[in-house]
Amino acid sequence: MEMVNIHKVYPDGTIALRGVDLEIYEGEILGLLGENGAGKTTLMKILSGLLKPTKGVIKIHGDIVEFKSPKDALRYGIGMVHQHFTLIPNLTVLENIVLGYEPKVKGLFIDMSKAVEKLKKLMELTGFKLDPYVQVSSLPVGFKQMVEILKTLYKDVKLLILDEPTSSLTPIEVKQFFNALRKLKEHGVTVVFITHKIKEVLEITDRIVVLRKGRVEGVVKTIEANPPLLAKMMIKLESKPLLKTKHAPGSDILIVEDLWVRGDDNRYAVKGVSFKVREGEIYGIIGVEGSGQKELVEAIVGLRPYERGRIIIDSKDKLLAYIPPDRTIEGxxxxxxxxxxxxxxxxxxxxxxxxxxxxxxxxxxxxxxxxxxxxxxxxxxxxxxxxxxxxxxxxxxxxxxxxGSKLIIAVNPTRGLDIEATNSVRRLLLELRENNKAVLLVTSDIDEALEVCDRVGVIFEGKLIGEELAEALTEEKLGLLMGGVTIS
Amino acid sequence: MIKGSLEQFFTSVLAVFIGLLIGAIILWITGYNPLTAYGLLAKSSLGDHHSIIETLNAMTPIIFTGLAAAVMFKSALFFIGMEGQLYVGALFAFIAGYMIQLPPIIHMAIALLAGGLGGLLWGLGPGYLKAKFGVNETVISIMLNWVAIYLTDYVVLYVFPDPKATITRTYKISPTAVLPRISSNLPLNWSFILAVLTAILTGFILYKTTTGYEMRVVGFNPRAARVAKINVERVYLKTFLFSGFLAGLAGSSMILGVFNSIPYRFSPGYGWDGITAALIAQNNPYFVLISSLLLAVLRTGSFGMMVGIGVSSDLILVIQGVVLVAASTPGAYSLITRYLKSWRGVKT
Known part of the structure; x- marks a missing residue:
């Protein structure tokens, strides 16, 4: 199995893959390692027929194949287990597993006994032990993951793609899960294991492919790999840092005080946030998506009412420069x-x-x-x-x-842009800072926060936890803060 | 703005031909010669002086309702109450023409505007509900159509019925309010010219003014409009009033120009034709002029088909339906995708 020169550009212009070559050998466990947004999932969605590549071909045993839908890929024995569950909670385990591939009698009735037989064999093969007649909604998360995998295996899959399968499992469940993978391998099933966890990829795989920003950064045999090497490949800073001159900030332009904002579900998404942005300064707010930054910005630009607190913008001009997170929908x-x-x-x-x-x-x-x-x-x-x-x-x-307003608010201004465009946008932000403008930069990109901002506030579950000078921060520290771990 | 949409319009023209082709097959299967039938259709709608005038007279109200629908759809509002607004417009124009005494030209203008005002007022309710509470405009418009039609029935039958008339209709309006013919030997009145000018003016408003710009932005992407500090609710209300005024003019043009009274159920569905006209024209006001001609030709010409080779009136409805469904498919497709998009845009 081979994927040659795969490119993928999403309809909104986001470039996910820029020419990826990938070989998968029969019977191996291949680790696909990379950061969020490196293109791992996109690549595998192409392989499983869910997405069509913009360019490039898939070859199986040297023959070019074209998948129009996941069903086409299944015909070649390629199946994918997605990161998010695709189970129907109200149906039983068995019903979920046979869904769409029911063994039929005279094209009308379902022969459940046949299905049970096949399922029992699969459970033996994997070592998963499940009651087929129990409702899926009553299962714990780890068991649901098993159902997902059994469901894919049920379709006689020879190449099993697993997208971040361990993200919801406890350490013991992970052990059990890895054992199942080894058993599958013994039975000749090829596995592609997508993850961003270095430890796991070293434990289970035979070979590791590292993706970075839509390109293959390197291929190593697992026995030759070690954590520092993989980490370096995953998050190499390839562009030289932008020049950031010393610049003394001036007076306060934007003052946010104890702001409380409700989200779409009417619960508080922003819980008492306070910060200031001064002229000649770039203030970064960083956080994992859904931490309340969207609601915070919408309140500041006047698209969302706020419940408590104050927003003071010191600007004579009524216009506000706002670079919204999604140019195609909002901009x-x-x-x-x-x-x-x-x-x-x-x-x-x-x-x-x-x-x-x-x-x-x-x-x-x-x-x-x-x-x-x-x-x-x-x-x-x-x-x-x-x-x-x-x-x-x-x-x-x-x-x-x-x-020409004094305050500029930018939300993820470089998302989905290529390196050149990203740099030119970041350079513009720095230019604004030199021209004594106040910039509020909301981003989920650690590189961006560290490279461009003067001060960074981390938002977690609607609260600003930790506000630091950018120079005082490291990637690791920021990562911990974004995950809600406060450093004392 | 013409070049890009011209391409779209040609898609519609192609669709019309496909519709005619399917219609031809239906005619052929049912035992008529499609060529003869279409020949009669063309002849009795555009074949001579008299039939051309008749077609243009049918075209006039369709232009107005077509513009009304185009304006609505541009803002991604699926309001289809033009038929009701046409009736209310007729009522207002009649009342202004019958109850008030004024010198000729002024009386005409007042009566015309009164009709527009009637349509506008009829759009005010649903417009306000949509803007203020987000009430679905489509459902309301369908219900309001019937309210308007029965209200007019009541006025025709019980308030101002003319007992001496041979058909069920109201009294005649004062001669000072009657729209004169363009020339004495042409049975075509000035409202046709007015309709054409209104189309050009509507195009100007949509493409050259702030109001039109905001309407288009809201129609394409209400979320971006909100971010750009456009008051979406106000744009919705403006659209309702503007569109209502246009649809009302359709009613006044018919009363003041053609009937000079309100005959019982006088509209053969010109309000609905307007919706089709707008769909075929892909909501471009200039192209509404062409699409409403097509609709008028189908209306007047099918009579010739019926008389000429005895195509039954039911079959004629089938042919008309096929042609119109085909013709409006490209426009309807883009309208539906836009409507869904704006609906999602409002939600997120």
Whole structure:
């Protein structure tokens, strides 16, 4: 089995894979190691027929195959167990396992006894012990994981892909689980094991492929690998750090005091957050997604009401430069033209008395932005969806900065951008800092927080835990804080 | 903005031809010569002076309701109450034309605007409910259509019925409110010209003004609109009022230009035709002019098909239906995807 030069670009322009070559040998346990967003899951979703590659081919025993759906991949014995459960809680273990592949009698009735027989054999094979007639909802998480695996094996899978299978298991369950994997291997099943845990990959696999930012960083035999080597491959800082000049911050521009904000589920998502952003400073808020940063920002930019606390913005101009987390949903109207998007939010400044928009001025403004920020545009009148992700983001950034406001709020401004676009956006942020602007940068990227910010606050479960100068932080320390471990 | 949408429009034209082709097959299966049938359709709608005028007269209200629907759909609102607004517009125009005494030109203008005002008021309720409470506009619009139609029935039958008339209708409006013909020997009144001008004006508003810009942004991406500090609720309300006014004009043009009274159930479904016209035109006001011509041709021409070779009226409805379903499929597809997107956008 071979995957050759696989590329994947998502419809929103995110580049997930940039030319990956991967070989899988029969009967091995292959570890696919990488950070979040390295492209591990995307690659395996392509192999299991769930996604189509933008470029590249899959070969089995030298023949090129094309998977239109997971069913096609199953025909070649390739099956994937996803990170999130795909079980139906109200059905029994047995019903879940046979779902979609019921042994039928005369095409009408299900021959459950046949299914039970097959399931018993599989349980013997793996060493999993389960009551087939128990409802899935009553099972603990570790057992649900077993059901997921049995469900995939039931389809006569020869290549089993496991996406972060141990994330919900206890250490004892992991041991048991690894034993099952070894037994499967003895029976000739090939396993691809996706994980970001170095310890596990060293324990169970035969060979390790490390992915980083959509590329293969290295392939090693497990017996030749050691933790420091793998760690280095996983999180190598390849771009040289951006130049950050010494710059003394000025007066407070944004003051947030004891802010409480409710989330969509009406529970408090932000629980008493206080911080300040000064001019000439980049203040970073970092946290695992869903820690309340979305609600916090929405409250500050006025998209969400807040319950308690104060937000003070010291700025004469009413406009606020806001670079939203999702350019395609919040920042742009993809179906509209480039120049029409260049005036979004500031369109009232381009109108005459009778509220007629002065198109000439809009186009002039748009051309200026394109030139100033070197945005690559097929045609100023083209629909914005024809721009690449990086250029779409640049357009949003350019438009927001053209507002000229003192405070700039950016949320994950480099997500899904390639290295070049990422660097140019980060450089822009640093330029703003030099021009004495106040920047609030909300990000989930540790590199970004450490590289760009002056001060970093870590948000965890709606609270700011720990606020430090960026220089005083290390990746490890930040990682711990993001996981809710406070350093004393 | 023309070039890109021109491509879309050609998709619609192609769809019309596919519809005609399927219609031809149906005709052929049922034992008629499709060529003769379509020949008669064209001849009796565009074949001579008289039939062209008739087609243009049918086209006028469809332009207005078509514009009303296009404006609605541009904002991704699926309000389909144009038929009801047409009736209320007719009522208001009639009342202004019958109850008030004014000098000719002024009276005409007032009566026309009164019709628009009627449609606008009929849109105010659902518009307010949508903007304020997010009440689904589609359901309300369907219910309000019947309220409007029965309200008009009541006025025609019990309030102002003309006992001397041979058909069930109200009294005639004052001659000062009657829209004159373009020239004395053409039975085509000025409301046709007005409809064409309104289409151009609507296009101008949609593509060149802040209001139109905001409507389009909201229609494509309400979430981005909110982030850009556009007051989405106000845009919704504006859309309802603007669209209602246009649909109301359809009613006043028919009363002041053609009937000069309100005949019982006078609209053969021009409100619904407007929705189809907007779908075919992919909500472009300029293209509404062309799509409403197609609808008018189908309306007037099918009579010729019926008389000429005896195609039954039921079969004619089938043919019309096939052509219109085919023609509006591309527009409906993009409308539905947009509607779903905006619905999700509101939720997240």
């Amino acid at each position: 742009l109207v993809l179906e509209m033209r480039v120049y029409e998007n260049s005036e979004l939010g500031i369109h009232r400044f381009f109108t005459s008395k009778a509220s007629i928009i002065d198109m000439k001025r809009v186009i002039e403004h748009c051309k200026k932005l394109i030139e100033e920020y070197s945005i690559i545009v097929p045609d100023i009148k083209a629909q914005t969806r024809f721009l690449s992700g990086g250029n779409q983001q640049k357009l949003v950034v350019a438009r927001e900065l053209s507002k």
